[in-house]
Amino acid sequence: MRPARMTRGRVGEGVPGSQDCPSIGTVGLMREGLTLEEAQKLILEATPTLGAETISASDAAGRVLVDPIVSMRRHPPADCSAMDGYAVRCEDLLGTSAERPRKLPVVFEVPAGGHAARALEAGETARIFTGAPLPPGADAVVKQEDTDMGVERVEMRVEPALREHVRDGGEDFEIGDRLIEPGTILGASHLGVLASVGRTVVSVHQRPQVAILSGGDELVEPDRPADQGQIVSSNSYTLAAQCREIGALPIYLGIAEDRPEAIEKRLRAGLGADALVSSAGVSVGDHDHVREVLEKVGCQLRFWGVLMKPGYPLAFGIIEPTGQLVFGLPGNPVSTAVTFEQFVRPALRKMMGHRALHRPVIQAQLGDSIRKRAGRLHFVRVSLEKTSSGIVATPAGNQSSGVLTSMIRGQGLAVIPLEVESLEAGAEVDVQILDLAFFDREERGF
Amino acid sequence: MRPARMTRGRVGEGVPGSQDCPSIGTVGLMREGLTLEEAQKLILEATPTLGAETISASDAAGRVLVDPIVSMRRHPPADCSAMDGYAVRCEDLLGTSAERPRKLPVVFEVPAGGHAARALEAGETARIFTGAPLPPGADAVVKQEDTDMGVERVEMRVEPALREHVRDGGEDFEIGDRLIEPGTILGASHLGVLASVGRTVVSVHQRPQVAILSGGDELVEPDRPADQGQIVSSNSYTLAAQCREIGALPIYLGIAEDRPEAIEKRLRAGLGADALVSSAGVSVGDHDHVREVLEKVGCQLRFWGVLMKPGYPLAFGIIEPTGQLVFGLPGNPVSTAVTFEQFVRPALRKMMGHRALHRPVIQAQLGDSIRKRAGRLHFVRVSLEKTSSGIVATPAGNQSSGVLTSMIRGQGLAVIPLEVESLEAGAEVDVQILDLAFFDREERGF
16 A cells, blocks of 8 residues: 655645645745735746747747848939829929810839939929839929820829929938837737848747656547546646747657656656746646656755645746746646746746736626635636626636636636625626637627 | 839729829729728628638637537546545544544555555545545545545544545546637647647647739838849738738739839749739839739729728629739838738638637827828827826838838827817827737736
């Protein structure tokens, strides 16, 4: 018979100072039972922003710029026409109007992409198209609607203002102009601007690699038959998808058998990553081994336990000397997903160079009353409904952190502060939005 | 000398009924000068939802489910322990308390992933771990904190309630339960649930292929030297990124030279796609050829011209008999990007099975006054600032639709309705959010 062992996960949902035990090494600076704010601060202080990599501009959407984009081109490349019409010298058309039209000879044409054959002399005009460079000597464009659109000779019916319908060379940008600042998250329009200045590769912050470790003899992969008592490992798949959602690169190390050698073999495959995320499945017993192996590879635990529910039994450490972050997440599916959101996601976003590390938060009215014990911040999954008096957040079904399917209910997490013991229906709450589709609209909205 | 030709783009920013000319075929049901609402309605009515494809679950994030997910497994697979502790028969512990503890022999152990060696007899207990199946005969679990954690014999200090700390087999889901409904946008949590029911492949709506055609002798690719009068083609790169942003698959057909044979060759390479998007660059003159070629391949124009700015000279048609959608977008960079947002993006999202086709819209106060002529809906790029009295939307710099870099200013488009002629600073406006990062937070927000 195996001896009773310290556990994490279910039991770990207990109180600080209980018999809960961290899954990773306990030497050094370890603190216990932190508030969410304290835990997030410690994690983010230990999180580096990753260095640069140079990638194809067409792959750069969503990435954060490292070097400023400085224009290598001038746009427009020269003074050019903003209209289809006729290049003129204003002095030739003083006093011209529809009632007092004036005919000028059309001496050449400047097509788009072409250039003027020669300078425009006094009393001459040239056919010109949008974007085509203004001939030397010309100082305005008469748009074709203000003419008879003649081919050999054209009747002008307006007196143009100086530089009317002319775009200045370099109006948009000059060579050397700084167009996009470091720290910018590149969107579709930025990629258009990159193309326009001739930039096809671009320097952005690297994407973190995240090694995901799963462990426990009761776990099987989703494509394998489950023997009696076995369940499918799902946390790693949720975690990998949460990583991909923000552009991080998951490395799934697989399910480690509950033996130190097996755990060490898998874990060592993840030591080159920027972060290691261990999720316990719903098993117990593997944690002492994981901790033993982590200590062996140099992990120093920084804290254990966060005053929140779900998610108390969270451990955070750092592997020295590499600085790899280690997150020991609680094993219940909902606890795993929620603690990833609150702690791992902001750290990974910091690594990628983001400044806005946190999810959107909206204010809503509670659709139902809530009772809890003081001493922990609660995250309550809520479904959100837009009503005439605002957004109503209603707790979504079974809130048990062990119920797999409860993860997919509701679009956000209502935040019930640490010290609060009850909230009545109608009370205002902050709701962290997990599903950005919440903001999308079935109706146009304007 | 080339004859004067009808144009699109700059001149096309004129008024309905002007000499603007659509770039694509004009036979059949063509209407002209529609409102944005009418144009969107016509487009969406002509837009099909694409059929299903079966893909790896790990690639399915953001995709829209076609077939419901029906569980092939039961979870938990059997009645199991919700705690680390001892499986008991309640009748053996009637009246037990810390003051009146009772010792029971520990006759076997049920590890996680294992199963009971035999049934529990009267007066016996078994060591049990979280998630492990309850032995036959047992009807509750005493958690280890309520015992002395004995190995051979254990002292019980509570009287358990019937089925206390027991999770029912199938509590989460039974075989045959319908867990995820068609039409669901799959997120990280859904992928976890898919794994947990053993689904590794999943049926989702296909992603549309979008052929992107660019044309004009004055355009060069971003990596080529630009001769005098030439400019870099950037619209196609913006459009490709706008497609990728929502999961559509751009096929860039390149820059067609301004000859019918050259245009036809490139365009035919895009006829297998679900949509064809033609952007004119800032050139003129190529449009008659594009239109001629489109007529040749069976394109029927449905409408031309939308009462909006930027973006009036928009054409929409359908290639028969394939039903391929054809969007002739105005060539100015801002017009191209804005018309993609209003017309192409919702259509592509409908193809992918989405119900919420439209961008988020928020209410804001204008930071500056706006004057316009009635008769067109205006989209004004605005930067958004959160203030104590709400969100302030301030027009962001030069609004010229020809200024490439103006695309990257501001996070949204303020919508100034068709009939409005002026709005004062402080007036409430709808703002369409183009940059979802607007919702992200630098501070946690709760």
